[in-house]
Amino acid sequence: MADLKxxxxxxxxxxxxxxxxxxxxxxLIDPFIEHNPKYPAGFxxxxxxxxxxxxxxxGDHISDVVPVAKKHNSxxxxxxxxxxxxxxxxVEKTIGMNMGGSVEIEDVTATLVDARHSSGAQDEQxxxxxxxxxxxxxxxxxxxxxxxxxxxxxxxxMELIHExxxxxxxxxxxxxxxxxxxKEAALxxxxxxxxxxxxxxxxxxxxxxxxxxQLAALVEPGVRVIAWKPGEEFSx
Ligand code: NI
Ligand code: MN
Numbered sequence: 395m396a397d398l399k400x401x402x403x404x405x406x407x408x409x410x411x412x413x414x415x416x417x418x419x420x421x422l423i424d425p426f427i428e429h430n431p432k433y434p435a436g437f438x439x440x441x442x443x444x445x446x447x448x449x450x451x452x453g454d455h456i457s458d459v460v461p462v463a464k465k466h467n468s469x470x471x472x473x474x475x476x477x478x479x480x481x482x483x484x485v486e487k488t489i490g491m492n493m494g495g496s497v498e499i500e501d502v503t504a505t506l507v508d509a510r511h512s513s514g515a516q517d518e519q520x521x522x523x524x525x526x527x528x529x530x531x532x533x534x535x536x537x538x539x540x541x542x543x544x545x546x547x548x549x550x551x552m553e554l555i556h557e558x559x560x561x562x563x564x565x566x567x568x569x570x571x572x573x574x575x576x577k578e579a580a581l582x583x584x585x586x587x588x589x590x591x592x593x594x595x596x597x598x599x600x601x602x603x604x605x606x607x608q609l610a611a612l613v614e615p616g617v618r619v620i621a622w623k624p625g626e627e628f629s630x
Contacts, residue, residue, distance in 0.1 A: 398629050399537045403563070407432025407624035408598045409455055411542060411565060412439065415534050419500040423447045423530065423542050424455040425462050432598050434625030439466065445499050448472035449544025451479065451515035451524035454598075460484055471497060471504060475525035479515050493528060501535040507555055509546035511573065531559045538562045541586060545595065548578045552585035564588035567595030568609050569602025576604045580612035591619045592628060 400416025409424040410433070420440045424447070427433050443466035448456050456476075460483045463470055469487040470480050477490030491497055496505040511527035529543040541561035555561065564586045567573035573595050574582060583591055591613070593606045610619035622628055 397538070398563070399534075400629075401534055401537045401540075402627050402629045403540070403565075403592065404627045405592065405594070405622050405624055406430070406434060406437060409449070409542075409545070409565075409567065409594045411592075411594070413532065413540065414440070415501055416537060417501045417535075419444055419502055421445045421447060421499070421502065421532070422462065422468070424449055424544070425458040426454050426456075427458040427462070429457060430454075430598070432624045437625055441466065443468045445504075446470045447504065447530050447542075448476055448480070449509065449529060449542065450511060450513035450527035451476050451522070452513065452545070453516060455545070456480070456515065463487075469499070471499065473506060473513075473525035473528050475523060476513070476515070479522060479524045493526070501537075503533040503535075505531040505533070505559065507531055507541075508549065508551055509544045510549050511545040511547070529555075531555065531561060533559065541565065541588065542594075543567060543582070545573045546582075547574050548582040548585065550585065552582055556585060556587045561586060561588050563590045563592060565592045565594050568593040568604040568606070569596035569598070570604045571601040576608035576612060579604070579609050583609075583613045583617055589616075589618065590628075591617060592622060593619065 474490035477488040509527040513527040514521040606621040
């Protein structure tokens with residue numbers, strides 16, 4: 395069974411996830427807060443929020459990045475064009491990387507990996523090119539390897555993510571419509587071969603119909619699919 399060795403993972407609804415390592419590094423992925431109907435009411439982010447990671451430019455993944463980064467003095471990590479875009483919106487500290495590359499953020503090695511999805515950022519001026527959609531692999535020193543897939547369809551090269559990084563915990567979208575649903579996510583689970591699946595991007599809006607129960611019925615018996623609720627911390 396996956397031992398997270400002191401790392402905690404908290405789902406904040408949709409694809410928004412807060413990770414705190416045993417050493418105390420705080421990482422928020424895809425901040426969607428103000429307009430997120432599933433954001434846990436009254437949930438307070440850590441005052442010291444070191445890093446914000448963005449998988450792609452859609453509003454349901456980046457809409458709160460600027461106020462949160464400003465308030466918490468966070469460094470934003472994203473694909474190059476998206477990092478540049480949020481820097482243009484007033485985020486002072488950004489790291490713009492690209493696919494297959496890694497960056498050391500304290501005790502975490504963050505690697506940008508493929509996703510199958512579109513990526514554009516919309517504001518009053520229209521839609522902007524902000525690079526391609528991505529996922530993140532987070533290898534925590536003396537801790538587990540985590541994978542946040544962002545928004546994606548399944549793709550065979552998820553096998554490379556297993557081969558290269560062997561994540562113990564996979565955070566995968568399962569809601570359908572904008573991303574893969576349970577049927578496709580079950581294949582993604584086979585490719586990534588994690589011990590634990592934390593389902594994301596489901597139940598937020600009516601079209602996102604996929605459920606953890608549906609996924610759980612489709613994966614190998616040895617894989618744990620966690621039916622978590624927003625605001626719940628997952629740790630082992
Ligand atoms: Ni998206
Ligand atoms: Mn999305």
